[in-house]
Amino acid sequence: MSKRDYYEVLGIDRSASEKDVKKAYKKLAMKYHPDRTQGDKALEEKFKEIQEAYEVLTDSQKRAAYDQYGHAGVDPNRGGGFGGGNADFGDIFGDVFGDIFGGGGGRGRQSRGRQGADLRYNLELSLEEAVRGKDVEIRVPTLVECDECHGSGAKKGTSPTTCPTCHGNGQVQMRQGFFAVQQTCPTCSGRGKIISDPCTKCRGHGRTEKTKTLSVKIPAGVDTGDRIRLSGEGEAGEAGAPAGDLYVQVHVREHKIFTRDGNNLYCEVPLSFTTAALGGELQVPTLDGKVKLKVSPETQTGRMFRLRGKGVKSVRTGATGDLMCKVVVETPVNLSTRQKELLRELDDSMGGETAKHRPKEQGFFDGVKKFFDDLTN
Incomplete structure (x- = not known):
């Protein structure tokens, strides 16, 4: 089925x-x-x-x-x-x-030591590292099984004995009228075993502190908030219980050029006044290098160009996003006297044809005029 x-x-x-x-x-x-x-x-x-x-x-x-x-x-x-x-x-x-x-x-299960705690490691990556993936080595302070007593907590040559109170179950039953309530055994603290001669290295805990060096494979396409689980790499459990897991928490640093949203990348590209008016080609940065973008004449600030397949490949679906380039027309600065004269000549040449050459400006002021006319009526 x-x-x-x-x-x-x-x-x-x-x-x-x-x-x-x-x-x-x-x-x-x-x-x-x-x-x-x-x-x-x-x-x-x-x-x-x-x-x-x-x-x-x-x-x-x-x-x-x-x-x-x-x-x-x-x-x-x-x-x-x-x-x-x-x-x-x-x-x-x-x-x-x-x-x-x-x-x-x-159901009669025998009590066991508590499983080791899960650990978290915060890993910071650049956008390029997150997009392409990489192998990293991390150092994690944790509790590991004592190599002297092999996790038993008992001195070498000895072994824990069964708790006489709970007979190894780790729990005792207390009756209150018609109800039976199970509680952790007060003698062995739920372990089911008594250590009369503790290990000298771990003092009976069965675990010792150690900093482990681990190799972690970061898959391509991870993003801030993603977690990578390393099974069994957390703290060692008590009395031979299983170890916890280690969660590598990913955080991607802000990029100077690109902003990421899911599988898409966004950036702003400055566009010269003349190229915006006359059209031409523009070099645009991507994570794989520069590409040429054709800009049509009369391009306005804020126009968005989409470069398909130049975004991020999804770590889950394998689909690749796009790069969205927003152009920002840059007003010329530090003009010479002659350059200023040329701009004035250009402005004069347009005469009163505002609606023809600057339709947004004309539409804006028409709207303002209508607004005040409505107020006075």
Whole structure:
């Protein structure tokens, strides 16, 4: 059976932000989570579908592949990165909802150390770097697994023992009348293990501080606000739990010439008085070098010229935007006496034919006259 569109599954538009994706997922997961559907297989499959859509659309790289190639772009059998529908409900659901359903403890799952925290690295790029992409090396201070105790927190040659209070579950049950409330075990703080002889290097934490050097491939076309996720490169988890992720947050510096809006670039190009009046050719800068632009006679300030395909190639769709050039007619300055005389001669030669040579000026003053006539009537 063919898969439904992920955006349709979550009931969102293709332009939805990551925040919108998470909001839609929470709403649906609250309704269809197995803890609430009481073993209904059809609803359980629906939850798997919702969960799969959420995992793809909150991962910038998977979402880009899905937007470009559909389900084939994230199919593991075709080289895609999605892991299928075998994930543990409690793990993924717990990341979003925490203890709403007791963290899955009611299903007899063994408590594990907390997953490592996600980290964020702010990366600043020039417009050229963002448009073309590049490989960068970054240094990230983080917590890594202790190489002395291999994350156990116990001194070399020893090992943690099972907590006698919770018997390794990490949680204890407190009864209040008809209700049973699960709480984190006060003896082991939820780890399920007791360390009687801590590691001397990490002092029982199982993690040590380290600055890692990572190589990051920045895809061509990224823009301010885009995030690149490096799975497992965040802080190491506690007691051997999985590490968090590292999110590289992109910020593109302002450019001296170009302004970016999506996949299009904009710039202003000065145009001489004579070229604007008589027409001619104009050299225009692009990110790939200069190109010639043909300017028609009688061009006015503010006219926009479009250079197709000279913008930015989208990191998601692969489509390339345009370069929009706005011409600004430049009034001559530092004129010599002779040049001023020539301009006066030009103005005199136009005589009273204002409407013919300067139609905008004539139209403006006609409008002003009408405005004051209406006031007096």
